[in-house]
Amino acid sequence: DQQVKQNSPSLSVQEGRISILNCDYTNSMFDYFLWYKKYPAEGPTFLISISSIKDKNEDGRFTVFLNKSAKHLSLHIVPSQPGDSAVYFCAASDNQAGTALIFGKGTTLSVSS
Amino acid sequence: DTGVSQDPRHKITKRGQNVTFRCDPISEHNRLYWYRQTLGQGPEFLTYFQNEAQLEKSRLLSDRFSAERPKGSFSTLEIQRTEQGDSAMYLCASSLDGIDTEAFFGQGTRLTVV
Numbered sequence: 272d273q274q275v276k277q278n279s280p281s282l283s284v285q286e287g288r289i290s291i292l293n294c295d296y297t298n299s300m301f302d303y304f305l306w307y308k309k310y311p312a313e314g315p316t317f318l319i320s321i322s323s324i325k326d327k328n329e330d331g332r333f334t335v336f337l338n339k340s341a342k343h344l345s346l347h348i349v350p351s352q353p354g355d356s357a358v359y360f361c362a363a364s365d366n367q368a369g370t371a372l373i374f375g376k377g378t379t380l381s382v383s384s
Numbered sequence: 385d386t387g388v389s390q391d392p393r394h395k396i397t398k399r400g401q402n403v404t405f406r407c408d409p410i411s412e413h414n415r416l417y418w419y420r421q422t423l424g425q426g427p428e429f430l431t432y433f434q435n436e437a438q439l440e441k442s443r444l445l446s447d448r449f450s451a452e453r454p455k456g457s458f459s460t461l462e463i464q465r466t467e468q469g470d471s472a473m474y475l476c477a478s479s480l481d482g483i484d485t486e487a488f489f490g491q492g493t494r495l496t497v498v
Binding site: 371 | 486487
């Protein structure tokens with residue numbers, strides 16, 4: 272049973288517009304959430320994270336929103352750029368249970384110019 | 385380059401052979417993780433070290449898999465008697481100690497078992 276779900280396998284956006292990537296989780300004990308970006312043949316690169324005590328975290332063009340009651344988080348990229356085209360993984364951890372990150376299956380973002 | 389380093393980047397081996405991968409974490413990071421990623425999936429946790437102690441192991445880590453971090457610095461992951469189902473990207477990551485700390489990944493070792 273998947274604890275972290277990214278239900279959209281792919282997303283296409285035009286350059287300059289907003290990209291919204293979504294992630295749902297089932298384990299209410301998760302208290303730390305991260306987004307990673309991955310290019311082909313490379314390891315995941317950390318993008319942004321959020322602790323469960325917050326509902327929003329911003330870093331430049333990237334903002335992550337957390338809705339604990341809905342067990343939902345989203346990554347907003349504004350404005351989107353062609354270099355943002357990659358696979359985006361949502362990950363979560365339960366700091367009390369251990370340090371392992373549980374990943375979703377990823378969403379492939381394509382930004383066209 | 386002070387990032388996480390993995391060696392080799394690619395490995396092709398025949399079924400039944402043993403393989404060993406190496407990971408050099410970011411030098412000040414106490415924590416080291418191994419993950420496995422197959423096509424269309426996100427990375428799946430295999431095992432975790434705090435310094436030289438192996439503190440967590442996933443059920444995915446069968447008895448053919450063994451990991452070590454002898455001096456709390458680099459780590460090795462060995463797979464004995466490889467099977468075709470072991471073909472995957474093996475990712476190493478490291479992080480600082482404490483809660484809410486992000487893990488930084490290496491570029492991975494792509495294993496193909498033929």
